[in-house]
Amino acid sequence: MTNEQKELVRGTVPVLKEHGVALTTYFYNRMLTQNPELKNVFNSANQHTGAQPTALAMSVLAYAEHIDNPAVLGYAVNKIANKHVSLDIRPEQYAIVGKHLLASISEVLGEAASAELIDAWAAAYNQLAKIMIGVEADLYSGSVAKEGGWSSWRPFVVQRKEHESEEITSFYLYPCDGGKVADFLPGQYITVRLYVPELKVLQPRQYSISCAPNGEYYRISVKRERGTEERPAGFVSNLLHNKIQEGDVIEVAPPAGDFTLDMDKNTPVVFISGGVGLTPFMSMLEYVTQSGKSRPITWIHGCRGYAVHAFKNRVTELSSQHTSMSIHNFYDKLDQETQDNYYEGYVDLEKVKDAIVPNADYYICGPGLFIKKHFDYLRLQGVNPQAIHFEEFGPAILVVE
Known part of the structure; x- marks a missing residue:
């Protein structure tokens, strides 16, 4: 890109801040209307709620602001690349996205979209696409090179279906070909893809792997997503709960994701989860326990109550096998006999302040506001932000500093 082109892209930052979501909403509508085959790739619920356009708008804005040095966005690029690989996004699809993005900029901005500005954004997009394609190529290669690894979609059979709570069910997935499955880093996710009759399209969804690596x-x-006024009921989660039975076959993409446990560290680790946000931590906890590591663990979890508390007994069992682990549970309302490690109300780190130690690593998973609340609290306690790791389910729209 020329310096003049970079200046033109930077000049659109105020517009993106004010109208970015409107632009990306228009872009998605345009692209999915003219290329309906891509409806099999994008999460329809995130389109409905606006989460996906918001996430894209924030990404485009960040890229425009750092057009001189996109390398500073390495963390975000890696997270998005992992998501793309989990959805089997391929290089040729970048041309489709680019065509509709540039057309959307031109159509939404109208007379303000000069030929020079569109050319500048074309150069910027091509630069970003090249970066993304390169990162994704490495991820694809690494996935295939693993023992038991593969690329794209692979059929798995549901050998076991087990209720963990009133609203969370576990599915044990084994490859139909009888081969091994690739190892993964505790905290990563896989993508499953099901045909949704109501939408008449395939729908992919990412779900954290909730067990330790085992090769089999x-x-x-x-979680069964029942839906609210703001968000429709989960198409795929309800299909899994209601329709998919033991013996059924579903398509699965390889493990992906960068929210992972550093398996070489021996520092204390604190897991802070809300609701179904405990699923990646189950993988981490099982790994640490089974590996025999003496790493001190603090488990802090919040949910509405006993009936929806998944893995309660399993966490207690793993705690008994670990040399140093404490458990703290928060219920919206205590509905069982009060115990020392149970608290009423939302997760409040002030109530377990002794668990906040300077040299620990903190992992937070839950809704965006849940993450921000605890991230901010930890920073006020002097915790290094580099020691705070978090994962927001759904399109990444959370920014914490």
Whole structure:
């Protein structure tokens, strides 16, 4: 890109801040209307709620602001690349996205979209696409090179279906070909893809792997999303709960994701989860326990109550096998006999302040506001932000500093 082109891209930052979501909403509508085959790739629920356009708008804005040095966005690029690989996004699809993005900029901005500005954004997009394609190529190669690894979609059979709570069910997935499954880093996810009759399209969804690596199967633990006024009921989660039975076959993409446990560290680790956000931590906890590591663990979890508390007994069992582990559970309302490690109300780190130690690594998983609340609290306690790791389920729209 020329310096003049970079200046033109930077000049659109105020517009993106004010109208970015409107632009990306228009872009998705345009692209999915003219290329309906891509409806098999994008999460329809995130389109409905606006989460996906918001995530894209924030990404485009960040890229425009750092057009001189996109390398500073390495963390975000790696996270998005992992998501793309989990959805089997391929290089040729970047041309489709680019065509509709540039057309959307031109159509939404109208007379303000000069030929020079569109050319500048074309150069910027091509630069970003090249970066993304390169990172994704490495991820694809690494996935295939693993023992038991593969690329794209592979059929798995549901050998076991187990209720963990009133709303979370685990699915034990074994490859139909009888081969091994690739190892993964505790905290990663897999993508499953099901045909949704109501939408008449395939729909992919990412679910954290909730077991330790074992070479034979993956376990995912899925919350039935019943829907609210703001968000429709989960198409795929309800299909899994209601229709998919033991013996059924589903398509699975290889493990992906960068929210992972550093398996070489021996520092204390604190897991902070809300609701179904405990699923990646089950993988981490099982790994640490089974590996025999003496790493001190603090488990802090919040949910509405006993009936929806998944893996309660399993966490207690793993705690008994570990040399140093404490458990703290928060219920919206205590509905069982009060115990020392149970608290009423939302997760409040002030109530377990002794668990906040300077040299620990902190992992947070839950809704965006849940993450931000605890991230901010830890920073106020002097915790190094580099020691705070978090994962927001769904399109990444959370920014914490």
